[in-house]
Amino acid sequence: MTGTKLWRNPCAAVGALYTRFAGKRTFSRICYSLAVIAIIYNLYESAELRKALDDRPQLKLETVTQQTEPDFQNWSDHDDITIQRNGTEKATMVMLVRNREIREALASMRSVEDRFNKNFHYPWTFLNDKPFTKEFIEYTTGMASGPVEYAVISEECWSMPSSINVTLAKHGMVEMSNQRIIYGGSLSYRHMCRFNSGFFYNMEIMKKYDCDPFTFMRTNDKVYGFVITMYEFEATIKTLWARTKEFILGNPQFLAANNSLGFLVDGSEASAAGDTEIVGNYNLCHFWSNFEIASLNFYRGEAYTKYFEFLDSTGGFYYERWGDAPVHSLGVGLFLPKDKVHHFADIGYSHPPASRCPQDDKSHTSGRCLCNRSNNFDTNGYSCLPKWWDIAGVNQGAKRPE
Numbered sequence: 583m584t585g586t587k588l589w590r591n592p593c594a595a596v597g598a599l600y601t602r603f604a605g606k607r608t609f610s611r612i613c614y615s616l617a618v619i620a621i622i623y624n625l626y627e628s629a630e631l632r633k634a635l636d637d638r639p640q641l642k643l644e645t646v647t648q649q650t651e652p653d654f655q656n657w658s659d660h661d662d663i664t665i666q667r668n669g670t671e672k673a674t675m676v677m678l679v680r681n682r683e684i685r686e687a688l689a690s691m692r693s694v695e696d697r698f699n700k701n702f703h704y705p706w707t708f709l710n711d712k713p714f715t716k717e718f719i720e721y722t723t724g725m726a727s728g729p730v731e732y733a734v735i736s737e738e739c740w741s742m743p744s745s746i747n748v749t750l751a752k753h754g755m756v757e758m759s760n761q762r763i764i765y766g767g768s769l770s771y772r773h774m775c776r777f778n779s780g781f782f783y784n785m786e787i788m789k790k791y792d793c794d795p796f797t798f799m800r801t802n803d804k805v806y807g808f809v810i811t812m813y814e815f816e817a818t819i820k821t822l823w824a825r826t827k828e829f830i831l832g833n834p835q836f837l838a839a840n841n842s843l844g845f846l847v848d849g850s851e852a853s854a855a856g857d858t859e860i861v862g863n864y865n866l867c868h869f870w871s872n873f874e875i876a877s878l879n880f881y882r883g884e885a886y887t888k889y890f891e892f893l894d895s896t897g898g899f900y901y902e903r904w905g906d907a908p909v910h911s912l913g914v915g916l917f918l919p920k921d922k923v924h925h926f927a928d929i930g931y932s933h934p935p936a937s938r939c940p941q942d943d944k945s946h947t948s949g950r951c952l953c954n955r956s957n958n959f960d961t962n963g964y965s966c967l968p969k970w971w972d973i974a975g976v977n978q979g980a981k982r983p984e
Contacts, residue, residue, distance in 0.1 A: 812936065814908045
C-alpha cells in the first residue's frame with residue numbers, strides 16, 4: 583500500500599437534518615435568535631478578516647527578535663529568559679503561526695499547559711513571517727506559564743532562492759493545482775516547508791536551545807521523537823528519494839549503522855558499518871513533523887546540514903513540493919541509529935486529518951488524557967506505524983492489533 587490516494591481526491595458526505603418545531607411562535611423565536619447569532623458572528627469574522635488583511639510583512643536581512651511592539655515582547659514576569667528557572671533542560675516549545683490563527687494557537691497552548699507545562703514552565707517561542715500583533719502577544723503571554731519570545735522570519739529564509747527558475751517553479755505549481763494535490767499551488771506552503779527543513783533551528787532566537795530537549799530524551803539517549811507517522815503524497819516528492827540516494831553516494835560517511843532504513847524501504851535491512859549506498863524504493867513513510875521532539879544539535883550537525891544544503895541546491899522545494907516531514911524523516915532515518923528514535927505512544931495528538939489517542943489505561947485513569955481511544959490513527963490503513971513496530975517494537979501507549 584502506498585497511501586498516495588489519501589486526501590488527494592477526498593469525498594465529502596453531507597447529511598441533512600430536519601427538525602419539526604411545535605408552534606409558529608417557537609419557530610419565530612428560534613429564527614430570530616439564529617439571525618442575531620449570525621449577525622454577531624459575521625461582524626466578528628469580518629473584524630478578524632480585516633485584521634488579517636492589515637498584516638504587513640516585516641522583511642529583514644537578519645533574523646532578530648521582533649521589535650515592533652517593544653512593550654509586549656516578553657512577559658513582564660519573565661523578562662530574563664533563564665533556562666534553568668524553567669524545567670531542567672535547554673528546551674522550548676516552538677510554534678510557527680500566523681496572527682489570524684490566534685484562537686487555534688491558544689487552544690493548543692492550553693492543552694500543553696494543562697497536561698505538561700504547568701509543572702515545568704518551559705518557554706514558548708513563536709515564529710511568523712510577519713510582525714505579531716499586540717493582541718496576539720498579549721493573549722499568548724497570558725496563556726503561557728513560562729517565558730515567551732517572538733521572532734520575525736527574515737526574507738532570506740522565507741522566499742525563493744535566487745537560483746530558482748521562477749517560471750519553471752510556477753509551472754509546476756499550476757500543474758499540481760490542476761491535479762488537485764494538496765497545497766500544490768501554494769507558494770507560502772513551500773516557503774514553510776523549506777524554512778522548517780533547514781532554517782528554524784539556526785534562528786538567533788533559537789541559539790540558546792542547544793541540548794536534548796526533554797529529560798526523557800536525555801536520560802534515554804534519544805535524539806528524535808514522534809507521535810504520528812503516515813505516507814507522503816508521491817506526486818509532491820517525485821525526485822526526493824533519487825536526490826537522497828545521490829547524496830549518500832557522495833557522502834557515505836553519514837550513513838549510520840543500524841539505522842531505520844527498514845522503515846523507509848520495504849523489505850530492507852538496516853545499514854551496516856561500511857555501507858556506501860542505499861538501494862530499493864522509498865515507501866513514502868515519514869514521521870509527521872507537525873509534532874516532533876528533536877535535539878537541535880542533530881539538525882545543526884554536519885550530516886543533516888550538508889543534506890539540507892544539497893537538497894536546497896536542487897530546487898525541489900519549489901520545482902516540486904517537498905515537505906519538511908519527509909526531509910526530516912529521511913535525515914533521521916538514515917543518519918541516526920534507530921535506537922536514537924522514540925515513538926511517544928503515550929502522547930495524544932490531533933491535527934486534521936489525523937488524530938491518535940494513547941491506548942493504555944494509565945494515560946486515561948491518571949486524568950492526563952481526554953480523548954476517544956477508538957479515534958486512533960495508529961492502525962489506520964494509511965498509518966506507517968506498523969512498519970515502525972516491525973523494526974523497533976511497540977511502546978507503552980500503543981497497541982498492535984492481534
